[in-house]
Amino acid sequence: MxxxxxxxxxxxxxxxxxxxxxxxxxxxxxxxxxxxxxxxxxxxxxxxxxxxxxxxxxxxxxxxxxxxxxxDTTKIRKKREEFISVKNYNIIFEDMVDKLFSDKLDERKELDDEKISLDDLKYNNDGKIIDHIYEDQSLIDTSNIFYIGDSKYYKSNSETGKISKYKQFTYAKNVIQFNIDFLNEGVVYKENIRYRDEITEGYNITPNFFVYGFIDDINNFDEPKLIPKGDKPIKSFHFKDRLFDRDTLFVHQYQMNFLYILQAYSAFNESRIKEFRKKTKDVFRNQFIDFFNDPDKSEFKIYEKELDEESARKLVSDHFKLLNGNCFYTVDGKLLISLFKDDVEIKSFIAENSFILKGLG
Structure with missing residues (x-):
């Protein structure tokens, strides 16, 4: 025995x-x-x-x-069906998706005698809990930014509701504020994380994504079928013409094969999860880059010019009213200007100061 x-x-x-x-x-x-x-x-x-x-x-x-x-198959036995009963199945689904997407919440560091980690970002001070969060390269330079995700399981042919969409924007604002609070206190959470640029007072673009499960083939456990819901993200803003404003936020929506998620949660080893996670992070990042590189979809064009900090600071200071929320100074010494549609004043400023069109990526 x-x-x-x-x-x-x-x-x-x-x-x-x-x-x-x-x-x-x-x-x-x-x-x-x-x-x-x-x-x-x-x-x-x-x-x-x-x-x-x-x-x-x-x-x-x-x-x-x-x-x-x-x-045992030696005799025909009565089949026994087992069920899991839960009040809110979305909690289980969120945990399944989180295993695939999110970084582990085990990295901690010392900061002013306090331990901080991704836990502090995931569990917000206002009681909200972010479903998925991980650190990856920014869309505009070599610094890093947090990618923030939400997930929910919907019945067939259902779509994301208004509550889910705007809850996601609240998550993003909480993460931004978390990092800005550290900046205001004169400390740094991580050297390579940049949410606000002091020279321009502009805010980095915060990528957000929403994932919902679906089943279109009850026999398909092998393909993730991570499919974007349209090629344009949902946009939230205070000033529609300001890209580098803290209130300008974008959320891409994706559907994903629920049966693949279920199998991954129960059967995948760590190496397969890491392989999937890397591919998926590239999908999320490239989807945003493709969007911003297409001005017909994003309504923005991004221009750049190499400048030292002193020159960038003077140029922005001299034209701050015009450039407020429309500029960002990158870690590699480039001043970015966003042009919304064909804004006459900014377009003229770009031409006069010899900025060149920049492709993200």
């Missing part, structure tokens, strides 16, 4: 990379022999049912019996 027990553990160990250490003194049943045991395990187990008297051995027996009840 102990051999059966350790053979089952070894099977789980191999299939799911659990890294158990199994006593090598037992001759484990493996491969084809274990497949045969799965099919006939109940009958073999019940032949030795009454040989064990200690509590630990009886517990082993029960665990083996539970396993073989699911695999």
């Amino acid at each position: 102990i051999t059966y027990f350790f053979s089952i553990l070894n099977y789980f160990n191999t299939e799911h990379n659990l890294h158990f250490k199994i006593d090598s003194s037992y001759a484990l049943i493996k491969e084809n022999a274990f497949e045969n045991l799965q099919n006939t395990g109940l009958s073999k187990l019940r032949k030795i049912k009454h040989r064990y008297f200690s509590d630990s051995l009886r517990n082993m027996y029960r665990l083996c019996e539970m396993y073989f009840q699911q695999t």
Whole structure:
């Protein structure tokens, strides 16, 4: 019976990379022999049912019996259906998606004798909890920015509601404020994270995404089918013509194969998740870059000019009313100007100061 027990553990160990250490003194049943045991395990187990008297051995027996009840095919048994009952299934779905997208919440650092981490960003001071958050390269330079996501499972043919859309904008504003609070206190959360540029008083673009699950093929567990819902994100703004304003926010929506998410949550090992996560982060970032590189969709063109800090500061100061919310100084020494549609004044400023059209990416 102990051999059966350790053979089952070894099977789980191999299939799911659990890294158990199994006593090598037992001759484990493996491969084809274990497949045969799965099919006939109940009958073999019940032949030795009454040989064990200690509590630990009886517990082993029960665990083996539970396993073989699911695999034994020696006779037709009544199928047993099992259900999980929850008040809010979206909580489970969010956790499934979070396993695929978000960075682990285990990176901590010391800052003014306080420990801070992604936890502080995920769990906001106003009680809101961000579904998904990870750090990746900014859309406009080599600094990093936080990508913020929300997810929900909808019934077929349903779409994102207004509450979900604007909740996402609140998440983004909370993360921005978190980083600005540190800046106002004269400290830095991370050297390569830049939300506000002091020279221009402009704000970096904060990428947001929304994922909802769907099923279009009940047999497809292998393809993520991460498909954008349209090629234009939802936009929220205070001034529609200011790209580098803290209230100008964009959210791209995606649908994703729920069956793939379910399988990934229960069966994927860490290496497969990391591979998926890298590809998906590239999808999210490139979708935003493609959007901003197409002025017909974004309504913006972005121009740049290499300037030292002193020259950039003077140019912005001399034209601050015109450039407020429309400029950002990058970590690689370039002043960016956003042109909304064909704004006559800014277009003239760009021409007079020899700015060149910039493609993101």
